[in-house]
Amino acid sequence: MELDTALAWINETLFTMTGEHLTELQRVILQQVWKGKKYTEIANTYGCTEGHAKDVGSALWKQLTLALKQRVTKQNVRSLLERHLQQISITPFTRYPSTHSSPLDSPTRPSPLESPSFVGRTGAIAHLNTLVKQGTNVIVIQGEGGLGKTTLAQTYFHQSSQSLSHPVRGSDSSVQDSLTGYAKLNPTPPERPEAIQNAPFELVLELLMAKESANITPVERVVEEWFSKDLGEEPGQDFGVTLGRLKRHLEQRRLGVLIDNLEPALDKDGRLIPAHRRYVELLRVLADHRGPSLTLMTSRDRLCESSVTVEHYRLPRLDYFAWQRFFHHRNIHPTATTLETVHHTYGGNAKAMGLLSGTVQEDFDGDLDAYWQENSSDPLLVMDLKNLVANQFERLRLLDGDAYRLLCRLGCYRYQSVAKVPTNGLIQLLWDVELGRRKQVIASLRNRSLIEFAKGAYWLHPVIRAEAIARLRQSNLGAESGEEWTLAHQQAATFWTTSVTQIRSLADAIAAWEAYYHHLAIHDFEAASQVILHSRHNQWGQFLPLGSTLYRMGLLQPVLLAIENILPHVQSERHVSELHNILGDLLWITGDVHRAIAAQQQAITIARAALAPLQCNTHLSSIHSPENQPEDYPESDADSNSPKPSDHRVANHLNRHPNSHPDSHPDSHLGNHRKNNPQAYQVHQVHQCYTFRMIEVDSLLSIGLYHIDLWDLSQAIHQ
Template identity: 25%
Template sequence: MDVQQVLKFADELVFTKTGKHLDNLQESILRGAWQGQRYSQIAEDTNCSEGHVKDAGSELWKILSEVLGEDIRKSNFRATFKRLNFSNFSSSFWKDFIHIGDFNICGDTPHSSNVSQTKPPSEETPTQSQRRRDLREVPDLVPFYGREEELATLERWMVSDRPRLVVLHGFSGIGKTALAVQLLQQIQEDFDSVVWRSLRYSPSVEMLETNLLEFLCHPQQIDLPADVSDRRAILFDQLRQNRCLIVLDDVQSILSNQQLAGNYQPGYEGYSLFFKQIAELSHQSCVLLITWEPPHELSALNGDRTPIRSFHLQGLGPAAAQIFRDKGLADEDCFWKAIAYFGGNPLWLKIFAAMIDELFNGRISEAFQYEPLFLGEDLSSVLQQQCDRLSDIEKIALSALANQPGSVSVSDLLATGTLSPENLLNALQSLKRRSFIQQEQSLFSLPPVLRQYGKTL
């Protein structure tokens, strides 16, 4: 299915709804969305303002959503059209009768699905439980940089190796959710049902299970039992019968602050058994957890020969330079110095780039003239939010590391006399799980920005 086929079919859909064919700007938006371009790139190519292009795009996605009966956005346009596989329809069939999802489109008027449905003989009718999607909570795609190797690894795991549970973890702002959204575009066709949920507002495990069951069992309208174990048994039946992908974002929201990494908030311990059962009970589905830190009970179950995989997402390499180019910053010879200083964290780099643009007229070299490097209120607030999660012994260990000139061993840290061996080892293990520290063999270190910030604790 190529872009010309997509444009041709989209034109038919828009004409069906509005009586008008695609104009040049709408074609450019569709072409750009298909090719993964940002609105700013489309605006440059069409000599329009970015705001005008976004407004036109919003109206176009609304039209397509109404005709197709599902939420169409720039972020999911390509994946949706590939899933619906419009290239199988002949041109004459488009004009005479089109069946899509729950709508039959004939002439200019969309009709409900109780009208006799016509499909090409080669296309099988999916069951009610297949090809179901609930992606309302998926964030819009942001500019995405690099990550080809990470995407390839995760795709291989989830499509070929088929683990039951994958934990994608890393420091706040490192790009976990953006990577997962990109991954979703590539793998969702390998699953019968796909649902994305955020745990940002800390729903109980019972609320989450009920919500998932209502999606997976729809439209069967079954009466859910009151007993938690009975309800969970029905959920696992669904995971066995169909290949489902469940993405749970912001898992750190159900984990405790000011304790060692991976402990649950009071009242949320039930998630521990839920995640373990996802990993241990037989089914054909996959649950992807996105979190700042992995729940501690999953660490022992992780491995290439187990149904759990853990992916620690680290900072961007040279691809991060595009963040500075997009901001129009000067001094390309300083780009890599800044990337290394901030550990390749995309969020930190974006905040830093905005500050350079505001205070130093876009010249990174001028910022590095000051020691220590000025971080600014915005970045300091982000770092403080992460540090607020640390336990007391982690803060002591972090401060001790920050005051070392480089990589140090456990014995070097013990020599400072700040913590007992047990507390130090617990703190280092927890800080590593929270992605604060880097380890090379038996030596530990901090990224420069965390070393600078750690001295203030």
């Protein structure tokens, strides 16, 4: 059993159970455990503490225990997975029976109704059958472009007529009686009888909406065509009369109606556009009859006509195993890792699957691994796919500018360590929209099928995100060059920072850390350093900088890399010295003691250089004078996240103003502060003195501890 196959199955299974894919650390744990490695080696491979690796591993074994219905441990995970995957016979043709059931229930081979060009929709067909059985007359199959909505609708009508094991013909008297008497005997049936539900469609009436709203055919002409060419009779002189005749056909015969690509006829609120409001009359007839006929409509947007009763079915994306079978039919056999990555990147989109297979066969001799190795950095390289995505963005731009801007701004979120963004994260990006309209804009975007959502959280699939980022970078949203890109990242960083007030779990810490990446994306290194140094109360009751809390939770490597990445670009003396102080601890924990000592010495050098001109003894004595009571202190600029002096009067004053920073003032501002408000300037200087003095002392203590580690006791004493 290949590890890649097991990883693909676990990833798909956990996503079905929890809505979350495997994290990078979970993958590393599985890969290393598969090879018989210990947690110490796993931690070294990933760059975290052994304790953190054990915690993540323990949680993973618990999830797999629920999935496999037997206890999973580090020692038995490989054998249990191999046995389970052999039992369910994971092959290129294995799939899960329904997108609405657990992949663990009863994995089966593909439905006999599947074909090389129609895979992975057994669950969708079953869902449509359920709705039909419940008496639904109109079903709107909703989803993004290229998802396979039209193919599903056409296949459903075709299979209902052609793929029954015992077809029921219209000449069968019992069925014919059921059809003709259905409306009379069941004016409001709770469910359709099985004989009616399984009867073949006698005829399917089709309407393909024009792609441009201006080219949509008037509904009167559409219905006239149905009568003259399909139903074999003349339409009435009056449209209302014609609709009455259509209703009788729907009630007395088993007709199928397919209205494809409805969205060009809808406005931004999901209602029929004014020029074609009479389509509402047709939809009412299709929805309100009491016969056995069925209407399927496909649309990227949600239909929101209150007078028309419809059921919406949001079509899920094709799963990993559907893609696997599709490529197998075309003699394309990628590794499980490559296929899993490609499937995730394109969100299981059926159109993307077909376009990729053609490109891979033509240009890479059927080698998807080689194609992806060369083109993974540009998922929209295939021009037809790029046009498909771009057209959806353009339509949204024309219909709803606010929703369009939100979609583009959502490209700034990463959807990696934190896979989904809560509603408030979207609201934060609507800074230029009236407060009362912000949730309406989110609802509008949700109805366009361009954004994924579940339980109040949202995310973009990589291909949609790639287009959103490209448009956001172009700043064609009405802002000046680069301004929109910068503002979006600043707002997103603000959201993550303000939404996490305490670090009560690893998830809190990771969410707060997201702000770092946003500042890094716009090269705001000072702000990025503030994210690392922003102090919060953590789960152990400590008030520590985020960087310190993260490495205490086991995430050494991300913090280490982040500090080393931004240090050359940070200008603030205080930030640089504090970053060196944290860096020293990180290097010490990883065993690089000599570099740790050098980092702490650098922190001391910077702190002492900053202290030299401050005349700290003078400032400290003056701050204790009786006339300088806390309530008399003028406003100053101090950072509550910095170390506080022990004198409660100074500490109380500094805590009044937690949102500014002592290094944020240009010299001219401090000069004015000193001249116009000497007491405020004095408090600022005191704050600086305590900050740098505490950095100096902490670094000296750390160096002493490091020397003890090296058994250099004489150096430790001198510290």
